[in-house]
Amino acid sequence: MSAFRTLFSRLFAGLRTSLPLQASVIVLVAVIGIEGATQVGFVGRGLDSAEEWSRDLRLTIGNIFKRSTTPHPEIVVVTITESVLDAFKYRSPVDRQFLSDLLDKLAAKHVQAIGVDVLLDRPTEPDKDAALRHTLRTLPVPVVMSFVEDPRLLEPEPLKFLKEFVPPEERGMANIPFGKDNVVRSIYPGEFDHDGHYIPGLARAILGRIGIQTPDEEPRLRYLQPLADGSPPFTEIEADTVEFVPEALLAGKIVLVGADLSITDRHLTPFSRNQGGLDGEMAGVIIHAHGLAQLLDGKGVKMLPQAAAILLLAFMAVIGTTLGRLALPTWGQAGIGLGLIALFWAGGFVIYGETELFIPLVDPTVVFAAASWLTDLVIGREMRQQRNFVTNALSRIVSHKVVDELLRDPSKLSVAATRREMTYLFTDVAGFTTLAESITSDQLSDLLNHYLQGLCDEILRAEGTVCRFIGDAVFALWSAPIEQPDHAARAVACALAIDAHTQAFRHAQKEKGLSFGKTRIGVHSGDAMVGFFGANDRMEYTALGDNVNASSRLESLNKFFGTRIAISEATALQAPDVPMRLVANVIVKGKSLPMKIYEPLKSQVIESGYAARYAVAYAALEAGSPDTPALFEALAVENPDDGVVSFHLERLRRGVIEQEVVLLEK
16 A cells, blocks of 8 residues: 555656646546555455445345246245244254154155255254154155354264264255355355365255256355345245145245244344344345355356446546536535435446346445545645635634634534524623714724724634624624534633723723723523525624524613623523622513523622622512612612612612512613
């Protein structure tokens, strides 16, 4: 693989030729690179596994319109099921007298040959063992018994008993070959035993006993599709009902006898990968039946020849290169690319359904994607310039950290609106309209731009998103477009930073002779719809919903309480590290439920004990205590500039001793 990496680096270092030549080089590198990757390493194993999965899926689906309506005409499976075993006093080994009688009954039905997928590896009742041994020696029908010699499956004593019970000419290797994923996809050809006898696989041994010779190779297993009504492709008869079956159903047929139990001798098949559970697993005797049918019918698995497969890879690389050269946005290229891949895969399924030919799907798909990407990488300088432009544009409304995250995963900036939990911040300047009318337009522009720049700096520093400017007002939010678990804490910290900045800005303007009003801030958390809203040619990224409106109402409530920052309970609970006091329980116009309003406190207010004394007074207000007026009178004397105390004291002087406040304005 290092050779391929060296080839790539040299090619890209010298790609200063014309675009057609670049495209040709990309096609060549894509084909050679992918073909090389599939031969070694985890990449190759992964692609091989994916290709096997695609074949399994095609096999599972098949062609529902071309499925047979009748089972295989020459093979019958006699199954030993749970209900059959329930009739005996022991389930394992299978009753030898029953097997002996079963073979006699099948012979009486004039079957062509019998294969028994039952291992006779240990003695049972002597008279029953003798009966089965006699039947095997005298049966007028060719019979093949399962045989294994793997020391992992049989210890020496059971193997010795099996060899004595079953003569070499009646043996068939019952081995089932498993793939790397433990899925059965081939037919076991056979092997030499320790005594030097060549023992073919069970299916090959059965056919050999009736004079049909088969190649000594391990072909891929061609599983038969279920019948049109969903039933198995073979006639299946329970072993205890054979004597009642019409002779015409069995005469001249090859019969396989074996267990079909729920948890014993069941194996993964290609159907297992897509159906799951027991539906896709098969009993060993059924798998042998599929192999027998393939060898008997002479119909194997059809694969696309290697030369044709390479041509297909080259064709897909050309298509991918062509797509990469189109002047399309990323989403457009991705959409067309996915569409072409879907069309290619659909064609592969149709071809298999009509002809049972497997064409490779995964390797051509990877080549297509690689060629498209490499082409875009080489000739995409203009798109990278556009990327820089977008980066600069996004940096105006979100932090650079958020921009980087969006560029790494553009799907996080979805055009479609989504509902999510966020925190919203609204600001407004008191009396700004009056100020704007008293200064020139140049002064207004310079003043407002400097003011808003300061607010944006604080919002972006807290990794918020600036959604909208409405005159002097700013709307920002957190947890969109990138989710932020600590969005509420970020917004509260930003509100405090904005308050400190705007107070300093206000005092600086006062020194210049301008009466700049205080900035009021409202912060609230809750879910809302967020995304791009607007017309086709002009859109803005913002949030819409009642919780967004609530943050705007919180901002306006500051003028009633004489505060600069109003925070809802939903936000305050998510910012426990910020000291706050409860301002009021407010019912605003158009709402029936009250909202608890909090104000963040400065450290000196906490340290002086004033906040604790306010908490005692507010608790008395909540309880409707007659001591409430006196407590608030004392607070007003201590801090005459406390707007919240003044608000409650004015109501108390009117005889209103309750915390719930109903405001008729928004």
